[in-house]
Amino acid sequence: MRKITYGQAICEAIDEEMARDKNIIFLGEDIEVLGGNFRATPGLYEKYGGWRVRNTPISENSFTGLGLGAALTGLRPIVEIMFCDFMTLAGDQIVNQIAKIRYMSGGQARVPLTIRTTLGAGRSTAAQHSQSLQAIVCHIPGLKVVMPSSAAEAKGLLKTAIRDDNPVIFFEHKMEYNKIYEVPEEEYVIPFGVANILKEGKDITIVGTSNQALKALQAAEELTKEGIDAEIIDPRTLVPLDKNTIIKSVKRTGRLLIVDEGYERCGVAAEIAMSVLKDVFYYLNAPIERLTTANVPIPFSPALEFPIIPDEKKIYQRVKKMVIG
Amino acid sequence: MENKFKPIKNYSLSKEKILKMYQDMLKIRYFENKITDLYSKGLMPGLAHLYIGEEAIAVGVCNNLTERDFAVSTHRGHGHLIAQGCDLKRMMAEVLGKEDGYCKGKGGTMHIADFSKGILGANGIVGAGIPIATGSGYSAKVRGTDQVTVAFFGDAASNQGTFHESINMAAAWKLPVVYVCENNLYGISVDIRKVTNTKNIATRALAYDIPGIVVDGNDVLEVYRATKEAVKRARKGEGPTLIECKTYRWKGHHVGDPGRVYRLEKETKEWMARCPIKTYKERLLTENVTTDKELVIIEEDIKQIVEEAANFAIKSPYPKEEEAFEDLFTEQEGVK
Numbered sequence: 001m002r003k004i005t006y007g008q009a010i011c012e013a014i015d016e017e018m019a020r021d022k023n024i025i026f027l028g029e030d031i032e033v034l035g036g037n038f039r040a041t042p043g044l045y046e047k048y049g050g051w052r053v054r055n056t057p058i059s060e061n062s063f064t065g066l067g068l069g070a071a072l073t074g075l076r077p078i079v080e081i082m083f084c085d086f087m088t089l090a091g092d093q094i095v096n097q098i099a100k101i102r103y104m105s106g107g108q109a110r111v112p113l114t115i116r117t118t119l120g121a122g123r124s125t126a127a128q129h130s131q132s133l134q135a136i137v138c139h140i141p142g143l144k145v146v147m148p149s150s151a152a153e154a155k156g157l158l159k160t161a162i163r164d165d166n167p168v169i170f171f172e173h174k175m176e177y178n179k180i181y182e183v184p185e186e187e188y189v190i191p192f193g194v195a196n197i198l199k200e201g202k203d204i205t206i207v208g209t210s211n212q213a214l215k216a217l218q219a220a221e222e223l224t225k226e227g228i229d230a231e232i233i234d235p236r237t238l239v240p241l242d243k244n245t246i247i248k249s250v251k252r253t254g255r256l257l258i259v260d261e262g263y264e265r266c267g268v269a270a271e272i273a274m275s276v277l278k279d280v281f282y283y284l285n286a287p288i289e290r291l292t293t294a295n296v297p298i299p300f301s302p303a304l305e306f307p308i309i310p311d312e313k314k315i316y317q318r319v320k321k322m323v324i325g
Numbered sequence: 326m327e328n329k330f331k332p333i334k335n336y337s338l339s340k341e342k343i344l345k346m347y348q349d350m351l352k353i354r355y356f357e358n359k360i361t362d363l364y365s366k367g368l369m370p371g372l373a374h375l376y377i378g379e380e381a382i383a384v385g386v387c388n389n390l391t392e393r394d395f396a397v398s399t400h401r402g403h404g405h406l407i408a409q410g411c412d413l414k415r416m417m418a419e420v421l422g423k424e425d426g427y428c429k430g431k432g433g434t435m436h437i438a439d440f441s442k443g444i445l446g447a448n449g450i451v452g453a454g455i456p457i458a459t460g461s462g463y464s465a466k467v468r469g470t471d472q473v474t475v476a477f478f479g480d481a482a483s484n485q486g487t488f489h490e491s492i493n494m495a496a497a498w499k500l501p502v503v504y505v506c507e508n509n510l511y512g513i514s515v516d517i518r519k520v521t522n523t524k525n526i527a528t529r530a531l532a533y534d535i536p537g538i539v540v541d542g543n544d545v546l547e548v549y550r551a552t553k554e555a556v557k558r559a560r561k562g563e564g565p566t567l568i569e570c571k572t573y574r575w576k577g578h579h580v581g582d583p584g585r586v587y588r589l590e591k592e593t594k595e596w597m598a599r600c601p602i603k604t605y606k607e608r609l610l611t612e613n614v615t616t617d618k619e620l621v622i623i624e625e626d627i628k629q630i631v632e633e634a635a636n637f638a639i640k641s642p643y644p645k646e647e648e649a650f651e652d653l654f655t656e657q658e659g660v661k
Binding site for chain 2: 057061064066075092105106
């Protein structure tokens with residue numbers, strides 16, 4: 001299969017959809033000649049022009065709201081928020097407007113809006129450019145939340161997001177953009193609400209969000225040397241969440257570890273655990289555990305940053321402890 | 326504060342249009358008074374922000390719009406919807422939280438929307454509709470239509486970031502949006518004059534290099550004229566306009582708030598003497614546009630329409646409990 005970067009996969013998804021539907025517009029900071037802060041989407045401005053690919057001023061709340069207004073009146077906007085840390089600036093539009101207008105209007109409004117943003121630590125960009133704030137949007141009814149793992153996943157899920165008539169928050173992991181992956185050349189989309197079993201196993205189920213699913217896969221390879229056979233599940237979308245796939249898996253393995261780069265407290269890992277607990281309780285051989293970012297702001301120095309975020313080594317160690325003791 | 330009205334004939338309007346504006350203002354007044362009545366009888370859940378005293382703005386503005394145009398309303402939004410021709414029965418049913426309401430009882434007074442009339446929602450967050458209206462303007466530009474969008478907001482919203490951020494973008498890209506600031510002097514209890522240095526909010530248009538116009542918000546014809554100009558500019562692709570309408574909220578912040586603690590009775594009385602409906606009626610009669618008899622017929626007619634709306638709303642059933650779980654997401658995916 002041909003190999004391209006995660007960034008190229010994202011760009012292809014947008015390009016293919018924009019070519020297919022002239023009502024798709026793309027708004028955000030630095031997306032014109034720069035092709036985005038992570039240079040993921042070069043060439044779109046040149047191809048589609050300034051009305052369909054628009055640099056916005058640094059006014060997150062209002063350009064996100066502008067996306068909503070455009071979505072309500074016939075367009076299908078993609079709004080890029082450079083870092084999910086900046087999503088907080090658009091808090092009102094995301095939480096009170098975009099998520100609620102369809103419901104508040106008794107189903108009159110249709111909001112075909114995709115918000116692309118980035119999450120993740122690992123670049124020494126400190127506390128305001130490294131967070132993983134997916135739990136915040138998962139908490140709000142009315143938003144779909146997508147966390148793709150690999151490039152192929154990102155492409156297929158982004159195309160689905162753009163075609164969805166509901167608001168979707170799409171989290172890209174900033175450490176992935178330049179990584180090379182196999183991505184099918186032919187057209188495909190990946191439906192929401194269908195988890196992906198990356199590896200089957202019988203001793204433990206590891207649910208990893210975003211690229212933690214890939215890290216879990218790496219850890220699983222090492223774990224086989226210890227005789228531990230882990231099953232890896234990428235939930236793909238947190239809203240809607242494919243609980244059944246996780247439940248079925250845990251019923252077979254008897255153990256569940258959830259890995260998510262968000263903060264631990266009130267996080268996605270806690271939510272997934274609680275969502276499946278009732279169904280898997282009598283099948284468990286060990287308590288459900290979670291591996292997340294610690295409850296502190298992300299520190300600058302690599303000496304401090306890496307120890308507080310989950311990675312393949314920490315997954316390996318935790319799983320070993322959970323299975324062997 | 327003296328009324329210095331220009332002769333009605335100066336506006337070159339048909340008699341039909343002149344009387345329609347009278348009718349629209351009265352409709353709002355009677356609708357809002359009926360809400361007070363229903364509230365005092367305990368028939369209305371929650372509360373409502375009344376538009377009494379500000380009728381000339383919605384009516385003067387919306388009489389320039391077609392059903393293809395768009396408007397974004399506010400928490401004090403009943404007037405905007407009525408002026409845009411929305412159905413009083415479905416509005417009142419929504420205010421009472423009933424099944425037949427525009428939003429099936431899910432939105433209530435602060436969120437009545439009628440997308441078929443271009444009303445893209447009414448907002449409970451001060452200033453939050455301004456970016457939405459701006460996006461609607463951007464959309465018209467991309468889709469290549471001549472549709473205009475009006476953003477209604479109050480004086481207090483002009484101190485939100487969204488006001489500045491949105492007008493900045495609309496000005497930079499010459500978007501077909503008319504920003505209508507209804508300056509009723511108070512944000513709940515806070516006097517705008519005590520938290521803002523500029524005498525006129527319209528002055529802020531200078532910062533974005535767009536026209537900023539101050540009009541008497543209690544003179545429906547002046548509001549109409551200023552909006553007409555702004556709509557014309559917008560349709561021609563010349564960009565946005567900021568119109569500040571000076572007005573006054575007769576009632577408190579919402580039904581049940583007497584609105585007396587934070588403002589002087591003298592001020593309220595002065596503004597009430599400048600009632601947009603009463604003064605307009607006087608002009609219609611003094612300038613022989615119409616007869617008292619004709620106006621009485623209009624008024625009786627409206628009384629009846631509002632009464633019917635209230636009866637309809639009272640009789641309408643409450644939504645079923647399970648409906649709380651409907652309308653969150655649209656069922657059909659958007660794959661074309």
